[in-house]
Amino acid sequence: MDQLKYQDCIDACNRCADACDHCSVACLSEENVAMMARCIRLDMDCAALCRFTAGALARDSEHAAQICRLCADICEACAKECEKHDHDHCKACAKACRDCAKACRDMAA
Secondary structure, rough: OOOOOHHHHHHHHHHHHHHHHHHHHHOOOOOOOHHHHHHHHHHHHHHHHHHHHHHHHHHHOOOOOHHHHHHHHHHHHHHHHHHHOHHHHHHHHHHHHHHHHHHHHHHHH
């Protein structure tokens, strides 16, 4: 296995998972937590899928391309939700999600 071919995508997935974890916890501290519920849920889904994707790539899974396409879709949904909010943690999360989605789409191509 040539792990270097996946390293950029693995790194993007790990950065995204970290940003999503941070965002979900920070959302819980916002004044109107109920308004942040969808953001928190998507952050949690995205973080979990990004970590799964990074692991699948590290293992050179035969399903890597399909997993990366799903990860890109979830990252884009999370980014779109985070972009609705003006909090710095949401902005940082949206950027990490967009970067990860691009890396996953490039890897799956």
